[in-house]
Amino acid sequence: MYTKYSIDEIKNKLKLCLNEERYNHSIGTMEMAVELAKRFRCDEEKAEIAGLLHDCAKCLPNEELEKYIDSFEECEKISPKTWHAPVGAVMAKQTWGVTDEEILSAIRLHTIGKKGMSDFEKIIFIADKIEKRTREVKFREKIEKTLNKTNSLDAALLKSFKITIKSLLKRKLPICFQTVDVYNDLLYIVENK
Ligand SMILES: [Fe+2]
Numbered sequence: 096m097y098t099k100y101s102i103d104e105i106k107n108k109l110k111l112c113l114n115e116e117r118y119n120h121s122i123g124t125m126e127m128a129v130e131l132a133k134r135f136r137c138d139e140e141k142a143e144i145a146g147l148l149h150d151c152a153k154c155l156p157n158e159e160l161e162k163y164i165d166s167f168e169e170c171e172k173i174s175p176k177t178w179h180a181p182v183g184a185v186m187a188k189q190t191w192g193v194t195d196e197e198i199l200s201a202i203r204l205h206t207i208g209k210k211g212m213s214d215f216e217k218i219i220f221i222a223d224k225i226e227k228r229t230r231e232v233k234f235r236e237k238i239e240k241t242l243n244k245t246n247s248l249d250a251a252l253l254k255s256f257k258i259t260i261k262s263l264l265k266r267k268l269p270i271c272f273q274t275v276d277v278y279n280d281l282l283y284i285v286e287n288k
């Protein structure tokens with residue numbers, strides 16, 4: 096048991112915390128996380144829970160999320176869009192009764208990532224980007240194609256970081272140093288395989 100609730104109980108409760116689109120995205124992420132867990136031999140039940148709960152704090156107002164500022168990385172503090180990840184990890188433990196550390200860390204890392212993530216953390220990160228219910232085809236197909244061509248989570252993750260960095264540049268938004276750090280690390284791993 097990784098949480099005190101059943102999947103159906105989590106779904107019913109989550110529906111009350113998220114708007115319809117975010118709920119559908121969470122179901123999509125759960126489905127894709129299970130698919131990837133099967134493919135890359137990770138724990139499917141854990142993937143189901145992490146996928147479902149990864150955005151559990153997404154619909155909270157920034158004033159509420161900001162209360163957890165002490166748990167944010169320095170580079171997250173300037174980017175409110177990332178706040179739901181650290182808060183989601185805290186809530187997954189406190190509100191949703193998740194006891195498994197890897198589920199909590201996958202939720203924690205699903206926005207900015209980290210160097211040396213586990214395969215499980217990588218599949219949650221990628222599932223969030225390529226789920227089929229709400230992500231647009233043009234957004235997810237490049238990552239999917241890379242994953243299918245290479246069968247490498249690192250290569251898919253690298254593609255995802257490339258897309259994120261390009262989009263940040265285009266929108267003239269700041270790029271967190273940790274993002275660049277993870278990108279460089281993945282680039283080295285993928286190019287030297
Ligand atoms: Fe998210």
Ligand SMILES: [Fe+2]
Pocket residue numbers: 120124149150223
């Ligand atoms: Fe998400």
